[in-house]
Amino acid sequence: MNADDKKAVLRMIPYGIYVLTADADGTLAASTVNWVTQSAFAPPLVVVGIKADSGTYKTVKAAQAFALNMLGKDQKALAFTFFRPADVSDGKLSGQSFRKGTTGAPVLIDVLGAVECRLTSIVEQGDHHIVVGEVVEAHLIKPPSGRPDAAILEMKDLGDNVFYGG
Amino acid sequence: MNADDKKAVLRMIPYGIYVLTADADGTLAASTVNWVTQSAFAPPLVVVGIKADSGTYKTVKAAQAFALNMLGKDQKALAFTFFRPADVSDGKLSGQSFRKGTTGAPVLIDVLGAVECRLTSIVEQGDHHIVVGEVVEAHLIKPPSGRPDAAILEMKDLGDNVFYGG
Numbered sequence: 001m002n003a004d005d006k007k008a009v010l011r012m013i014p015y016g017i018y019v020l021t022a023d024a025d026g027t028l029a030a031s032t033v034n035w036v037t038q039s040a041f042a043p044p045l046v047v048v049g050i051k052a053d054s055g056t057y058k059t060v061k062a063a064q065a066f067a068l069n070m071l072g073k074d075q076k077a078l079a080f081t082f083f084r085p086a087d088v089s090d091g092k093l094s095g096q097s098f099r100k101g102t103t104g105a106p107v108l109i110d111v112l113g114a115v116e117c118r119l120t121s122i123v124e125q126g127d128h129h130i131v132v133g134e135v136v137e138a139h140l141i142k143p144p145s146g147r148p149d150a151a152i153l154e155m156k157d158l159g160d161n162v163f164y165g166g
Numbered sequence: 167m168n169a170d171d172k173k174a175v176l177r178m179i180p181y182g183i184y185v186l187t188a189d190a191d192g193t194l195a196a197s198t199v200n201w202v203t204q205s206a207f208a209p210p211l212v213v214v215g216i217k218a219d220s221g222t223y224k225t226v227k228a229a230q231a232f233a234l235n236m237l238g239k240d241q242k243a244l245a246f247t248f249f250r251p252a253d254v255s256d257g258k259l260s261g262q263s264f265r266k267g268t269t270g271a272p273v274l275i276d277v278l279g280a281v282e283c284r285l286t287s288i289v290e291q292g293d294h295h296i297v298v299g300e301v302v303e304a305h306l307i308k309p310p311s312g313r314p315d316a317a318i319l320e321m322k323d324l325g326d327n328v329f330y331g332g
Contacts, residue, residue: 001301001302001303001304002304002306004306005279005304005305005306006210006281006301006304008279008304008306008309008310008314009236009278009279009280009281009304009305009306009314010204010210010212010281010301010304011313011314011315012182012236012278012279012310012314012315012317012318013182013202013203013204013212013315013318014180014181014182014315014318014320015180015203015315016178016179016180035203035204035205036179036203037179037181037201037202037203037213037215038176038179038201038215038331038332039201039213039215039289039291039292039294039295039296040215040291040292040293040294040295040296041292041293041294041332042292042293043292044172044176045215045291045292045294045296046176046179047203047205047213047215047296049203049204049205049206049211049213070175070178070179112175112178113171113174113175113178114175115172115175115176120291121289121291121296123205123287123289123296123298125205125206125211125286125287125298126205126206126207126208126209126211127206127207127208128205128206128207129205129206130205130206130211130213130287130289130296130298132289132291132296135167135172135176136167137167138167138168138171138172138174138175138176139171139175140168140170140171140174140175143174144174144178147177147322147326148174148175148177148178149177149178149179149180149181149321149322150322151178152178152179152180154180155315156313156315156316160313165204166204166207
């Protein structure tokens, strides 16, 4: 397999930008992620690829729940904020207000919306593991005026040479 | 959980459009899918949500391999063609030329590119199952001039009210 071709073809997959959050008995985690897809309607399932050696992965596993916070087109700075380890102070997550969701996962206040998920399966394969969650709560914070998938911040909005995949 | 909010938030996830193909001992399958994400770099893994009661799912499981063919911005008609069951005649798949890839999966000729995967895991959960494949071959057919993820056909290109998710 040609490595450059593999990279170019895999980078054809378009991605939205999300802040994944979790709370394991007071240990909070928040990371920008993009490897996300829905995987079933009934029950509603989502899949997230999470770096297996990350603190966020450890926290999600311990919490057995997580939230996916959907960033808006104007929230590029927030995406970069959560590329770095989250800092919790003054009741904020890296400066962002949040509230505890029904699963216990932190739900950011200033985002388009969020889904909360109960962890149902993990496929421990590769440098990132496949985390499957059942959507048990949804927060529509800023209802989109057009298509919901036109409102979300996308990987291609982060910069001409910004990719995570390939 | 409010069902409308759940739908609106899940529909924020942006999707590309792919034709998933497989060949189980001469039984060919080809279906348009959109629930796709990469899930690891090493090894390169992709995840696809496939309708559990579909012929394509059965064929992928039997073949233990599949290809994801990436459609270009101008291939909307092709996306709709493969929403219907594939027809094999005159050595074509619903009128589309293809060749047998290294995994045996049909690789469409007139697409942006394709990855071929060996099936590594299935999570049998929900009305669609989570199929995990290791990318073992890549075909870059039309190298993009800009970002690869700007060249692919997206769900939002199919029509103002076309969604698969929520």
